[in-house]
Structure formats: C-alpha cells, structure tokens
Amino acid sequence: MIAVIAVMTVKDGSGAEFEAVVAELAAQVRANEEGTPLFQLTRSKADPNIYKFMELYRDGDAIKAHASTEYFTAAFKAMAPLLVGEPQIEYLDAL
C-alpha cells in the first residue's frame, strides 16, 4: 500500500470553504474508490490554516484512478484560489 501525507495552507478566512470542498471530494472518494481505503482531512491544532490529508492507496493504479476522476479535478480547481503556496505531497510506503 502507498500512503500520502499532503499539506495545504489556506488563506485566512478560507477554512470553511476549503473544508466544504474537501468534504464533497472525500464523499466521492469513499463512494467510488475501493482502492482508496483512507482519505482523511485533518486540521492543525497549532495553525488552523494548515491542513494535512492522510491518505492510503492500494497501489499506484489506485492513485492514478483517484487523480483522473472528474470530481478530483473539480475539487482541485475549487481549492486552488483558497491556497497559499503549493500543496506539499509526500508519498510513503505503508507498512
């Protein structure tokens, strides 16, 4: 399995909108991607503008399937204007 920790920082005041976009994305992932057993948004307690996604994928194909969906593309488009800087995406081996 492959794990992903993705870190995104949002602009002040954009948290609620960001969380709504991600809630919709997460619901789509759960409904459509049996190769994605975990897609969990978390919010830093130290800085509420920092969000960390905890994700697990069965394999590389599951990641490709995830990233090629319409709902993923739409969510990323909606998130982009809310972000400060680029998302940091880290891939790890899930043991």
Next chain:
Amino acid sequence: MIAVIAVMTVKDGSGAEFEAVVAELAAQVRANEEGTPLFQLTRSKADPNIYKFMELYRDGDAIKAHASTEYFTAAFKAMAPLLVGEPQIEYLDAL
C-alpha cells in the same frame, strides 16, 4: 476525532527491528482498541530511516487508553534505543 502524525527517525540499520516492534504494537492496538480506528506505520520514500505514524483516535480518552497500555509502554521502551532524537508528535483535528 483526533488525528496524530508522529515522525520518528531511526539509526542506520535499525529499520527492520523498528518495523518488527511497531508491527507487534499495531497488532495489539487493532486487537484491543476500538477507539483507535487507524494506527498505520509508513516509511518515507525519500529517506528510509524516517517513519511516520498516521493515527486516528475517537477522542482524548482513546488516546489516554492507548498510551496507558502495557504493550505501548513496552514498545516505546524497545523503540527508544533505535531512535535518533526525539519523536515529533503532532495532534490534529480529524474532520
């Protein structure tokens, strides 16, 4: 729910032993802690000495229950000599 991302760096050559200790701990967590729906070890692809735990707890009580078990104490004792520096434990709100 509360999320935890814990980062630990091991000494060169200690990875296999560390992974064995954590595998045992993870099995105990899964068998005994229904308040801990996720306890996932991951290993950085960039630096295989860096491990990141992805954890989810139902609430603060679940974290306390987890940290007060004998198997947790024993695992931490076994991990300590394998580590470089202190573990970095980050608590986040799981949304």
